[in-house]
Amino acid sequence: MPSIDGKRFLASLHALGECGALEGGGVNRLALTDADKSGRDWAVNRMRELDMDVTIDAIGNIVAVYRGTEELPPVMTGSHIDTVRTGGLYDGNYGVLAGLEVIATLRDRGIRSRRPIAVAVFTNEEGARFQPDMMGSLVYVGDLPLEQALTTQDAEGRTVGEELERIGYRGHEAVGSPRVDHFVELHIEQGPVLHRRGIPVGVVEGVQGISWTEFTFEGVSNHAGTTPMELRSDAGYVAACLTTFAHDLALGYGGRQIATVGSVRLTPNLVNVIPNRAVVTVDLRNTDAQALERAEREVLAFAMQAAQTQKVTCRHRSLARFDPVAFDASVVDLVAREAERLGLNVLRMPSGAGHDAQMLARVCPTGMIFVPSIDGLSHNVREDTAPDDLIQGTQLLLQILLRLANRPS
Amino acid sequence: MPSIDGKRFLASLHALGECGALEGGGVNRLALTDADKSGRDWAVNRMRELDMDVTIDAIGNIVAVYRGTEELPPVMTGSHIDTVRTGGLYDGNYGVLAGLEVIATLRDRGIRSRRPIAVAVFTNEEGARFQPDMMGSLVYVGDLPLEQALTTQDAEGRTVGEELERIGYRGHEAVGSPRVDHFVELHIEQGPVLHRRGIPVGVVEGVQGISWTEFTFEGVSNHAGTTPMELRSDAGYVAACLTTFAHDLALGYGGRQIATVGSVRLTPNLVNVIPNRAVVTVDLRNTDAQALERAEREVLAFAMQAAQTQKVTCRHRSLARFDPVAFDASVVDLVAREAERLGLNVLRMPSGAGHDAQMLARVCPTGMIFVPSIDGLSHNVREDTAPDDLIQGTQLLLQILLRLANRPS
Numbered sequence: 001m002p003s004i005d006g007k008r009f010l011a012s013l014h015a016l017g018e019c020g021a022l023e024g025g026g027v028n029r030l031a032l033t034d035a036d037k038s039g040r041d042w043a044v045n046r047m048r049e050l051d052m053d054v055t056i057d058a059i060g061n062i063v064a065v066y067r068g069t070e071e072l073p074p075v076m077t078g079s080h081i082d083t084v085r086t087g088g089l090y091d092g093n094y095g096v097l098a099g100l101e102v103i104a105t106l107r108d109r110g111i112r113s114r115r116p117i118a119v120a121v122f123t124n125e126e127g128a129r130f131q132p133d134m135m136g137s138l139v140y141v142g143d144l145p146l147e148q149a150l151t152t153q154d155a156e157g158r159t160v161g162e163e164l165e166r167i168g169y170r171g172h173e174a175v176g177s178p179r180v181d182h183f184v185e186l187h188i189e190q191g192p193v194l195h196r197r198g199i200p201v202g203v204v205e206g207v208q209g210i211s212w213t214e215f216t217f218e219g220v221s222n223h224a225g226t227t228p229m230e231l232r233s234d235a236g237y238v239a240a241c242l243t244t245f246a247h248d249l250a251l252g253y254g255g256r257q258i259a260t261v262g263s264v265r266l267t268p269n270l271v272n273v274i275p276n277r278a279v280v281t282v283d284l285r286n287t288d289a290q291a292l293e294r295a296e297r298e299v300l301a302f303a304m305q306a307a308q309t310q311k312v313t314c315r316h317r318s319l320a321r322f323d324p325v326a327f328d329a330s331v332v333d334l335v336a337r338e339a340e341r342l343g344l345n346v347l348r349m350p351s352g353a354g355h356d357a358q359m360l361a362r363v364c365p366t367g368m369i370f371v372p373s374i375d376g377l378s379h380n381v382r383e384d385t386a387p388d389d390l391i392q393g394t395q396l397l398l399q400i401l402l403r404l405a406n407r408p409s
Numbered sequence: 410m411p412s413i414d415g416k417r418f419l420a421s422l423h424a425l426g427e428c429g430a431l432e433g434g435g436v437n438r439l440a441l442t443d444a445d446k447s448g449r450d451w452a453v454n455r456m457r458e459l460d461m462d463v464t465i466d467a468i469g470n471i472v473a474v475y476r477g478t479e480e481l482p483p484v485m486t487g488s489h490i491d492t493v494r495t496g497g498l499y500d501g502n503y504g505v506l507a508g509l510e511v512i513a514t515l516r517d518r519g520i521r522s523r524r525p526i527a528v529a530v531f532t533n534e535e536g537a538r539f540q541p542d543m544m545g546s547l548v549y550v551g552d553l554p555l556e557q558a559l560t561t562q563d564a565e566g567r568t569v570g571e572e573l574e575r576i577g578y579r580g581h582e583a584v585g586s587p588r589v590d591h592f593v594e595l596h597i598e599q600g601p602v603l604h605r606r607g608i609p610v611g612v613v614e615g616v617q618g619i620s621w622t623e624f625t626f627e628g629v630s631n632h633a634g635t636t637p638m639e640l641r642s643d644a645g646y647v648a649a650c651l652t653t654f655a656h657d658l659a660l661g662y663g664g665r666q667i668a669t670v671g672s673v674r675l676t677p678n679l680v681n682v683i684p685n686r687a688v689v690t691v692d693l694r695n696t697d698a699q700a701l702e703r704a705e706r707e708v709l710a711f712a713m714q715a716a717q718t719q720k721v722t723c724r725h726r727s728l729a730r731f732d733p734v735a736f737d738a739s740v741v742d743l744v745a746r747e748a749e750r751l752g753l754n755v756l757r758m759p760s761g762a763g764h765d766a767q768m769l770a771r772v773c774p775t776g777m778i779f780v781p782s783i784d785g786l787s788h789n790v791r792e793d794t795a796p797d798d799l800i801q802g803t804q805l806l807l808q809i810l811l812r813l814a815n816r817p818s
Contacts, residue, residue, distance in 0.1 A: 021481045052805035085677045086630060128679050190634030208634060212680055221495060223616060223787040224692045226600030226761030229659050231785070237656050243649035250638050260633035261645055262680050268538050269672045270496045270691040271621055271728060273788045277758055281680040283633045319680060352635035376640070377633040 001399055004111050006391040007100040016042055016081065016091040017096060024230070026381025027089060031082040031124035031135075032060070032163035039081045040169055043096060043121055043231060050103050052119070053291025058165045059149055062121040063178070068405060069112050075405040077397060078120030079356060080136070084128040090390075094371075095186045096121050098394040102401055110326025114406030115180045115181055116171045123169075124354045129154045130321035131212070138216040139175050139357035146175055146282075154211045154323045168267070176363075181371045182331065182404045183360035186397045188385050190353050192376025200389050201339045201396065202370030205315040206326040207351040207358040208256065208285040209292040212319035215242060215303050219312035221268060221276030233311040236275035241306045245281050246299050258285045258352070287324050324350075325358040331367030338399045339369075345391060353378075369393060369400070410808055411518050415800040418510040425451055425490065425506060426498040435790020436498060440491040440533035440544075441572035448490045449578055452505060459512050461528070465580025468548040468558055469532040469573045472587070475512045477525040477814060482590040484522075484807060484814040485773075486511070487529030488765060489545070493537040497792025499799075503532050504595045504782075505775055507803040511810055521616055522814035523589055527721045531765045532578075534600070538563045541729035546768035548584050591740065591813045592769035594782040595778045595806045597794050598659065599762050601785025605623045608756045609798050610805065611779030615695040616760040616767040617665065618701045621728035624651060624712050628721035630677060630685030642720040644682035650715045653693050656710050666704060667694045667761070671814050687803070697760045733759075734767040742775030747808045748778075753801060762787075778802060778809070 015097055020027050029035040044062060048052045052064035052238040056270025064076055068372035079095030094273055099119035105112070122140065126135025130152045138144040151159035164170035189195075194202050219233030243261040250259035267277035288294040300316065332348075340348045350371070351358075357368045371393040374384040411603065428451055429436050429444025438444040448472065456463045463473045474483055488504030510530035536542025539561045545552040559570035564773040598604075599811035605613050612704035626640030636803070652670040659668035669692040676686035691708055695701040709725065716723035739758075748755045758779070760767075766777045780802040 009571065077524075082680055084679055089567045090522075096673055103818060127681065131680075167586060168490055189635065192637075192640060193625070210634065213682075220786070221763055221789050222785065223599045223789075225619065225667060225669055226598065226782075226787065227693050227785060228601075228655070229667060231601060234656070234674065236636075238691040239638070240649040240656075240670070241651035243646060246609075247638070247643070247646050247649075258634060258636075258638060258683070260643075261649070262633055262675070262682050262684060263643065263678045264673055264675055265678075266673055269674075270493055270788075271540070271623075271671050272536065272542070272669070272692055273493055273495075273671050274669055275671060276789075352630055354634065373635075376631065376636060377629070378635065378701075379679075380630050380685075 002105050002111065002392050003364060004101050004398055009391065009394055010098065010387055012097045012101065013089055013093060014272050016093050021105055022381060027083050027087045029081065029083040030085060030171060031126065032128045032160065032167055034126045036082055037167035041162060043081060046100055050100065050107055052103065055173040056169055057173040058146055058171060059136050060123040060169040060171065061136045065116050065118045066362055068114055068377055070114050070117040070329055072115045073179045074116035074118035075401055076118040076120055076180045076183045076215055077185060077401060079185055079187060080122045080125030080126055082126050084126050084379045087379060087382050088381060090383055091190060091378055092125055094188055094390065097189055098186045098397050100389055101394050102398040105398060113286035113402055113406040117401055117405050125356055130160050130307060134354055134356055134359055137356035139317045139358045142176055142361045143362065144276045151164060173234045178363045180360060183357060183364055183366040184331065184397065184400055185357035186393055187355060188308045188373045188378065189370040190373050193349060194347060194372035195376060197347065199345050200372065200392055201344045201346045203332055203336045203346045203372055204327060204351050204368035204401065205332055205348050206324060207355060208287050209289055209324040209374055210298050210320060210322045210354050212281060213280060213283040214281050214317050214319050214371045215313045217278045217307055217312045219310065224272040227274060232274055234274050235278040235312050236307050238312050239264055239278035239280040240312050242280060242303050245302045249295060252292060253295065259290060274353045281319065285352065289324050314403050315387050322354060322358065325361055328365035333363050334403060335369055335402060338403065339396055342392065342396055410519065411514050413510050413803050413807055419751055419796055419802055421506045421510065422498055422502060422576040422604050423674050425502050428744055431790060434495045437494050438492040438496065439538045440488065440535065441569065441576055445491055446576035446818060452490060455509055455532050459509065459516055461512065461554065464582040465578055466582040466584045467555055467577040467580060468545050468584055468684060469580065470545045470549055471530040472527055474525050474527045477523055479522050479523050481524045483525035483527035484586045484810055485486060485527040485589045485592045486594065486810060487530055488594055489534030490595060491533055491535050493535050493788045497790060499792055499794055500599060500787055502532055503799065507595045507806050509683065510803050511807040514807060522811055524814040526810055526814050533696065534765055536598045536729060541568050543763055543765055543768055546765035548770045550772045551585055552771065560620050560809045571803045576739045589769060592773055592775040592811055593740065594766035595802055596762055596764060596784045597787065598779040599646060603756060603759060603779060603781035604783055604785060606756065609751045609781065609801055610755045612741055612743055612745045612755045612757045613736060613760050613777035613779055614757050615733060616764060617696050618691040618698055618733040619729060619731045619763050620701060620705050622691050622725050622729050624689050624768035625724045626687045626716055628685050628719065631683045633681040638685060641683055644721050645681050647715050647721050648673055648687035648689040650710050651689060654711045658704060658707060662700060662704065666700060672691045690728065694761065697717045698733050731763060731767065732771055734769055736776045737774035740774050743809060743812060744776050744778055747812065748805055749803065751805055778805060
């Protein structure tokens with residue numbers, strides 16, 4: 001088996017990290033911003049240096065194909081390069097650049113696998129600017145209509161379609177092409193489990209179900225000093241009650257139930273005015289589909305009840321909803337087997353985060369590899385992974401891709 | 410007694426309301442904005458039409474004096490014309506324009522009182538852009554150093570001094586001049602009490618104590634899907650706990666205790682990122698100084714405790730702090746007596762809101778008159794008061810000012 005060039009690979013992570021770099025470390029490359037464009041340009045340029053066939057589809061997904069010896073559907077790897085507002089160097093970028101390092105390694109040695117190997121960069125995986133997250137891969141597999149995705153607006157009312165045009169990534173390739181033979185995504189864990197247990201490889205068996213709901217409470221704004229407590233319709237208070245309820249519900253469920261209120265917007269948001277409007281998001285996740293549905297029902301019921309008690313109205317809309325996903329058993333086993341061949345301990349685990357791989361799993365046998373995140377930090381400028389772990393994971397990806405691409409029909 | 414011109418007076422409220430008018434009603438005239446400048450220009454122009462001597466002091470307070478027959482310290486009325494972001498036509502503006510209507514009425518009839526009558530417009534009463542609120546009157550009475558007020562910054566880092574310069578209201582008059590003989594402020598109640606009981610005049614005996622504290626909680630931002638609940642340092646959750654605690658504390662105290670969390674700012678404020686930072690304000694008010702101090706201690710202790718439990722840091726700073734104020738008994742009685750002379754029922758009551766009058770009360774005998782707020786709405790574009798109540802209140806102000814200005818030494 002050929003070995004990847006660890007030095008070159010680590011350098012590529014830092015080179016891409018220059019695009020949208022934040023003062024003092026970290027990256028802000030929100031989807032379809034100028035920073036995202038500069039990252040895309042960097043990646044496409046690298047793909048062309050590797051003589052890959054690069055196509056951009058109508059939702060801005062970038063697919064680069066390294067030709068095989070036969071005209072067969074490609075084995076695909078890849079991830080995303082958009083980040084949250086305060087992101088790190090590895091989330092998404094690691095999987096994309098590891099794929100390109102694999103291709104560079106094969107090309108250096110003139111190796112061609114039987115099937116082509118494709119590296120994909122999917123649009124707006126984070127969902128930090130446009131919801132839902134994993135938008136590019138969701139459109140790729142045909143489960144989000146292209147038109148609906150293109151007309152999605154950000155907080156300032158700009159649409160995905162306009163922004164794709166603006167940065168020059170509204171491509172002509174039909175979405176969903178090429179048809180994919182297998183998909184394997186390499187990603188940092190973004191959680192503390194592997195790092196705490198000192199295990200270098202996570203064999204990802206599936207992905208937690210995800211439910212994002214936005215609640216909008218509307219009451220009456222009024223003077224904070226002259227309105228008796230019992231005569232208030234305080235939308236901010238209801239939002240706070242929902243926040244604590246969701247948090248405590250997750251603690252109560254235990255197991256893999258998680259609840260996060262990450263975004264709260266009060267209007268007018270002044271110290272001496274009772275908020276007449278509160279927009280709050282609840283992010284619920286669980287590997288257990290039934291428990292996730294129960295949590296959703298309880299959170300909704302509480303929100304309605306609390307709103308009624310406080311004499312405020314309650315509207316809600318789903319921003320994203322994905323059932324738990326189980327990856328293909330044969331791919332999961334292959335990941336474990338190849339890791340053991342490399343002498344790497346593995347932990348079979350679910351993914352707590354959503355990933356493009358869960359979308360590809362709907363159309364082809366799919367698996368994922370995790371490497372440790374130091375202290376579990378992610379969506380954080382201090383996100384980090386040990387260089388050896390990054391390199392070992394990329395070597396493992398190379399071996400898995402070659403096995404899949406060279407297997408007989 | 411001369412009668413004010415109700416039609417002219419109501420027209421003046423609507424004319425001033427054009428400055429910073431919001432689509433669909435209401436006013437946004439945050440302190441020292443262009444809209445505030447346009448309102449100030451309108452008021453100064455009106456004062457000059459009435460042959461008043463207009464001075465602007467170093468903190469931007471506007472004082473217009475209608476000369477008396479003797480060179481004595483003036484009897485002063487007035488209020489403010491800055492508003493919150495979503496304000497109405499009456500809060501503050503009513504007191505200023507009623508004062509000018511009184512002068513217009515005296516001037517029409519060639520009436521000069523023994524003492525001069527001054528109408529003041531105090532800078533930044535609302536505190537919606539620069540804290541503390543009541544800034545202009547606080548500097549006027551010498552309890553906030555001019556330099557400190559001028560260097561106060563808004564959320565964008567612009568200072569009061571720069572903004573006063575920019576809109577042309579950084580005056581040359583020394584603050585605190587002229588020395589004031591008596592001060593009487595006419596204001597809408599901004600609460601529901603008078604309207605609900607159908608009483609046209611509130612005789613204000615004093616003002617609630619006010620305590621504004623800003624809490625900043627800092628934890629660790631992290632991926633919402635991969636961080637087990639028990640490993641989080643969620644600053645937003647602590648802010649929510651503090652919000653519900655303060656609210657429930659006020660309900661528990663009962664009496665005149667009020668607590669409001671009007672402003673919450675999360676960072677990065679994204680649906681799928683655990684907030685690493687939450688800045689939240691707590692507004693506590695009570696007429697009972699001891700109870701107010703107890704509430705402050707309990708809120709602070711809870712914030713520290715909750716922060717520690719959630720492994721987030723807690724910083725806090727006071728944005729404003731005023732003890733309860735009792736107005737001068739002789740002025741309070743005069744307000745009640747003159748209202749009865751006009752055949753108006755009165756209710757003796759405290760003010761739930763802070764007012765410039767509570768600052769002037771530190772340097773001269775002071776009182777306040779309230780008129781009803783329909784449904785108690787204030788700091789709201791739907792703030793309203795019945796025309797008859799507005800006119801009666803202004804007539805009452807005229808009679809009180811004449812009594813005070815004409816009284817023998």
